[in-house]
Amino acid sequence: MKKLPWLLLILLICNHQLIAQSTExxxxxxxxxxxxxxxxxxxxxxxxxxxxxxxxxxxxxxxxxxxxxxxxxxxxxxxxxxxxxxxxxxxxxxxxxxxxxxxxxxxxxxxxxxxxxxxxxxxxxxxxxxxxxxxxxxxxxxxxxxxxxxxxxxxxxxxxxxxxxxxxxxxxxxxxxxxxxxxxxxxxxxxxxxxxxxxxxxxxxxxxxxxxxxxxxxxxxxxxxxxxxxxxxxxxxxxxxxxxxxxxxxxxxxxxxxxxxxxxxxxxxxxxxxxxxxxxxxxxxxxxxxxxxxxxxxxxxxxxxxxxxxxxxxxxxxxxxxxxxxxxxxxxxxxxxxxxxxxxxxxxxxxxxxxxxxxxxxxxxxxxxxxxxxxxxxxxxxxLNTPDANLLNRKLTEASLTVLKNKLNILPLRQLSNLRIASVSIGAEEVTPFQKTLSLYTGIEHFNLKNDASPEEITVVKAKLLDYNLVIAGIHDDSKFPRNTIKMTAEVQEFLRELIEQKVTLVSLFKNPYVMDKLQNIEDATGLILTYQDSRNAQELAAQVIFGGVGATGKLPVSVGEKFKAGEGLPVQGGIRLSYTLPEEVGMDSGILNKRIDSLMQQAINAKAIPGGEVLAARKGKVFFHKAYGEHVYHDTLKVKKEDLYDLASVTKISASMAALMKLHDAGKFELDQTLASHLPSFRRSNKADIPYHDILTHQAGFKPWIPFWKNTRRKNGSYRWFTIKKDSSAKYPIKITEEMYLHRNYPDKIVKEIRKSPVSGEKKYVYSDFFFILAPRVVESMTEPDFADYLQQNFYDPLGATTLGFNPEFPKDRIVPTENDYKFRREPIHGTVHDEGAIMLGGVSGHAGLFSNANDLAKLLQMYLNKGEYGGERYLSAGTIEKFTKRTFPDSDNHRALGFDKPNYNEEGISRNTAQDASLASYGHTGFTGIMVWMDPEEDLLYIFLSNRVAPTRDNSRLYRLNTRTNIHQVIYDAILD
CATH class of the missing domain: 3.20.20.300 (Glycoside hydrolase, family 3, N-terminal domain)
Known part of the structure; x- marks a missing residue:
């Protein structure tokens, strides 16, 4: 106890020295x-x-x-x-x-x-x-x-x-x-x-x-x-x-x-x-x-x-x-x-x-x-313009984004399938980077209003907005310096005031914060994001805040009249959907990526392995690379764009069939020890009645690889058999193959019958087969109210905001990349309809082929898989189910497959046959006949998408396989990992 005063004295002296040091x-x-x-x-x-x-x-x-x-x-x-x-x-x-x-x-x-x-x-x-x-x-x-x-x-x-x-x-x-x-x-x-x-x-x-x-x-x-x-x-x-x-x-x-x-x-x-x-x-x-x-x-x-x-x-x-x-x-x-x-x-x-x-x-x-x-x-x-320097610029902008209003926690947006969204960019005469980034997340109709828009122009936009239950307004600057000025006419300001008053409205202000004091009732917006200036980074990142790609943590550095005080700012969660960034943010080397992927794609195009294609890669939920290359077809003037849709071919299996089946598995309706006979009564007395799904989904059920169903519609002289195909549609011939080819309504049942009657090998070994996936829609429909396509739209594609992901795409043809010139069955170039003959005979909807998508929308579904079933704040599948279906099912056998998903497949020398050498054993994915590859690696949280139409103009073109372009690019992505 006697030492206590000395200790106190020492503490006081030290504290005084610290204070003196801090003020020196x-x-x-x-x-x-x-x-x-x-x-x-x-x-x-x-x-x-x-x-x-x-x-x-x-x-x-x-x-x-x-x-x-x-x-x-x-x-x-x-x-x-x-x-x-x-x-x-x-x-x-x-x-x-x-x-x-x-x-x-x-x-x-x-x-x-x-x-x-x-x-x-x-x-x-x-x-x-x-x-x-x-x-x-x-x-x-x-x-x-x-x-x-x-x-x-x-x-x-x-x-x-x-x-x-x-x-x-x-x-x-x-x-x-x-x-x-x-x-x-x-x-x-x-x-x-x-x-x-x-x-x-x-x-x-x-x-x-x-x-x-x-x-x-x-x-x-x-x-x-x-x-x-x-x-x-x-x-x-x-x-x-x-x-x-x-x-x-x-x-x-x-x-x-x-x-x-x-x-x-x-x-x-x-x-x-x-x-x-x-x-x-x-x-x-x-x-x-x-x-x-x-x-x-x-x-x-x-x-x-x-x-x-x-x-x-x-x-x-x-x-x-x-x-x-x-x-x-x-x-x-x-x-x-x-x-x-x-x-x-x-x-x-x-x-x-x-x-x-x-x-x-x-x-x-x-x-x-x-x-x-x-x-x-x-x-x-x-x-002077290094990737790290540009990334820092982006990080600074992201960290500054300030949310001043977020009524009912509307930000980030959720339940996209319930929203009909329009955007209006005020002060911009064409679609802005803000609007383009919004479109990465879901379907949005875009409108623009000049600062001096006429009353007639305003009336037209107001009328069109009546169809939407959410409006996103971007208020843009006409100067690179964010002055405390506003050039909107009184009529345009009144339009904005009414919009905020009458609609659920999210406002993103790309201007000086003091401007808010000059805009009547902007503080009443459902959501209000302030970016302080109108840079490209600000526009792109503000859009990402709205959908939860990135969060917002900024605080207002100045007071704005009586509306807002310095220090205000609401935190908004990010990371619930894909974000879009530079490679260095996720520990990737942009120099390696750009140089080597560009080179490999150009090599494939020069060798006429593909007329064009796309590469998208994401890590840690962030898209860090997305480029389009080449043309729709050889010697075309139509360049490939990142928004273009591709025929996904067999990637349909994991993007449609497996999505539905995993969800039904979560619901207790689809079990792996069940058989086809459990869901399809016609298979109860077939040679396939006792084969469990875990054998079927790993392709060791002994099924034949495929049947060229379309050939059974033809006579030896090349004409079509009676009750198969007619030139005009009718009640009996409703299934459209081409504008002048319509298939009999019962032919899909004939396809199922042929599968049912096909022989089964007695040997339980890996042989890749389409048969089950052709049947998958019927299996799913035996357990659900909506049909296969609607079930997927309602449970996956619509809520994900994947608006291009689906069957029988209804988009302008200049947005859909063509596939083969079919001289044997359809006798015309295939453009806008599924390439696979079996899928088109099933009305374009099948579990083995038929899906179309652009790379970005497909990435949403695949990122959900990587997220163990969660995306956009919603759970689609249980983590346990994702893990069960994507791991190797029979690790002690020669079968490398998971349940419906492909896995790395190594030869005797340990060289991977089907993926990057550095892809982990936990990785999984699929390839498609038209020139598609998708692959997910949970250990690196890495997603890879390769889209091409290597079958244009003919499926006989195997140069893409010989060049090994898809897996070489996949390896480049691993080579670019820095951390």
């Missing part, structure tokens, strides 16, 4: 080099005027001509300027120019850029990351650090060293015309923490940063590019709000601070711009806040500082106020002369100029200019 100001790293021998050596070579020149940075452009280039070179050679700030242009041109400018300079030049949201702010063919207000909604600040690190890498790759970012202004004025979306928001703590994360990401990667616009440009409705804004708050308010982020970021060790052009009477009553104010720069920033880093002016060509001030003279005044670096000096010789005059007049000492020059040189040492080498141009575009 971190000195910028570069300052340790102010008296480095390299800095000393450079200083010795500089004349007094050249030391002044080191404080000057002029504007450079890589999109201007030879006159500009010569002008910059002259300033470098004659005036010995210290640095350049690059504005508009392109990365290749900029690097080429910067290399030339560095070669012309006596002292390495400090290269800067104003890249608040990355290089894309200034340079073409580079990445623009989200604006700071968008980032203000993000809750995971490690993403913002990562963005800082990536921005640093990219800027350095272009030969530059300093970024004039981040923006620390607290935007609490919705009418701010110059900061607004460039601010992290209105909450000083949010602004501060995100600024520090962004700054550390850059500075930890050797890029100097500047906090701007000191002492705070957020609460003004004047743009300092055109006039001098005035901020009339008292000192207490400025201390508690505007100055707070700057104070904290100085403590955190930021390298630079940029001073704004502002009139702030509470800080300097003289009315001079803050850039020229000694009380603001020297007294407040340097002495009171303790900032020792690089103090930079905002651009010295802006009207906020130039009005009433002469070029050169204004630069001198900025130096006298305490700035270390002049940005965008317009008259360099005059500025040097004026600063020299001030030294001679005793207004500032040469020693002070030298001290600031040393600071500039220390920065140059810290950023690596002591070992300057020309920047390489090789692969620069690729290296």
């Amino acid at each position: 100001t971190k000195t910028p790293e570069f300052l340790k080099y102010e008296h480095h021998k390299w800095v000393d050596s450079i200083m010795e070579t500089l004349s007094p005027d050249e030391r002044i020149s080191q404080l000057i940075m002029v504007a450079a452009y890589s999109n201007r001509g030879e006159e500009h280039r010569q002008e910059i070179l002259k300033l470098i050679r004659e005036q010995k300027i210290g640095g350049l700030i690059f504005f508009q242009g392109g990365p290749v041109r900029q690097v080429r120019l910067m290399n030339e400018y560095q070669a012309a300079s006596k002292v390495p030049l400090l290269g800067a850029i104003d890249a608040e949201w990355g290089l894309g702010m200034r340079l073409d063919t580079t990445i623009s990351y989200p604006f700071q207000m968008t980032l203000g909604a993000i809750q995971d600040e490690s993403l913002i650090y990562d963005m800082g690190a990536e921005v640093a890498r990219q800027i350095k790759r272009t030969g530059l060293h300093l970024n004039f970012a981040p923006v620390l202004d607290v935007n609490n004025n919705p009418n701010n015309p110059v900061i607004n979306f460039r601010s992290f928001g209105e909450d000083k703590y949010n602004v501060t923490s995100k600024s520090i994360a962004y700054m550390r990401g850059m500075q930890d990667n050797s890029l100097l940063t500047t906090a701007k616009h000191f002492p705070g440009h957020g609460d003004t409705d004047t743009d300092s590019h055109y006039a001098l804004p005035q901020i009339n708050h008292d000192r207490a308010r400025l201390d508690s709000l505007e100055l707070y982020p700057f104070r904290e970021v100085v403590k955190a060790g930021i390298g630079g601070v940029m001073v704004a052009h502002l009139d702030i009477p509470a800080l300097d009553s003289t009315g001079v711009p803050s850039t020229l104010s000694r009380p603001i720069i020297t007294n407040l920033l340097k002495e009171e806040l303790g900032f020792k880093g690089l103090t930079v002016t905002d651009a010295m060509n802006m009207k906020g500082v130039t009005d009433g001030n002469e070029p050169g003279v204004v630069d001198k005044d900025a130096i006298l106020a305490g700035n270390d670096l002049l940005e965008f000096t317009e008259d360099v010789p005059k500025a040097i002369a004026e600063i020299r005059k001030a030294i001679n007049q005793g207004l500032i000492s040469q020693e002070e100029i030298d001290r600031r020059c040393r600071k500039i040189l220390a920065v140059k040492y810290w950023v690596g200019l002591k070992d300057f080498e020309p920047t390489s141009l090789e692969n620069i575009i690729e290296e």
